[in-house]
Amino acid sequence: NQQSAIRNIRNHRIAMDLLCWTAALLLSSSAVAEALHLPRPPSASTSTSTRGDRAEGCTGRRHFLDASAAAAVVVAGGALPAAAAAVKDDEESSIEVYFGCGCFWHVQHEFVEAERTVLGRSDDDDDDDLLTARVGYAGGNGGLPPNGKVCYHNSKGVSDYGKLGHAEVVSVRIPPSKYYDFAEVYCRLFRNGYRPDQMGDRGSEYRNLVGISGGVSNPLTEQLFAASAKRGDMLDFAEGKGNDEDIARLVWIVDSDKYPFFKGERYHQFHDGFMKGENYPESYNKLVGLFDGEDFGSCPPRL
Secondary structure, eight states, X not given: OHHHHHHHHHHHHHHHHXXXXXXXHHSOHHXXXXXXXXXXXXXXXXXXXXXXXXXXXXXXXXXXXOTTSOOOOEEXXXXXXXXXXXXXXXXXXXXXXXXXXXXXXXXXXXHHHHHHHHHOOBOOTXXXXXXXXEEEEEOXXXXXXXTSOOXXXXXXXTTBTTTTTOEEEEEEEEOGGGHHHHHHXXXXXXXXXXXXXXXXXXXXXXXXXXXXXXXXXXXXXXXXXXXXXXXXXOOEEEEOOSSOOOXXXXXXXXXXXXXXXXXXXXXXTTOOOSSXXXXXXXXXXXXXXXXXTSOOOOOOOBO
């Protein structure tokens, strides 16, 4: 059940904290940083909150305990990124991650802006480094139906994403070394742990969801916890099992290998926000025109 899932992930994090501090007695964090020639990432304030019961500053524990791998250690309120951070973005293989926080329209806008500011991506169709944020669906046990479609609510009831157990999410391709930056963008979407449309769009289709390869076992997940702590530690996290409930202040973390992303329809891409007055510049809405050759599926018209 949901409470058991939260306890399990908390216990996992506590155990990894203890292992990390044991290893830290054998090798100081300064020696790790010096040996790996790693820069310091954005500082993450530590929290005394019982949410997640995290000890002060320890992230990337799996890498830290593997002497043959790059380490990431959070010390004195600051985090050292994984060794991938020492690799230039243009030389680093990107990963696909996705984030859900209510209606996907405003979420896409925030991640498009992050792609521009954090990664320097462009909306110039002559630039090879184009924007990758797309709205779509993920997290349901229904997966991909035999017809190969996952669709928004439509007049024919074909492959309805809600009936398949999926939630609205935004997928983006990023270098692993920039995951913390995008985790921060995600956590900033919440106010006191609640999403902006918490009282409007409700139900499992709008649940809080983060997808990454390996799910909670991926060391990058610790950077998501650190980003949440920096924002006041207002969120709980639990391992998603598919078709998960919409629970306020709880983010489900799912394995994107098991729960892949399904791209949404063209008319949903680069849309104005859901909230009243949440209209974006026309230049933003027209971004979809850059991707006319992209396959956005062939779902029936929306309801």
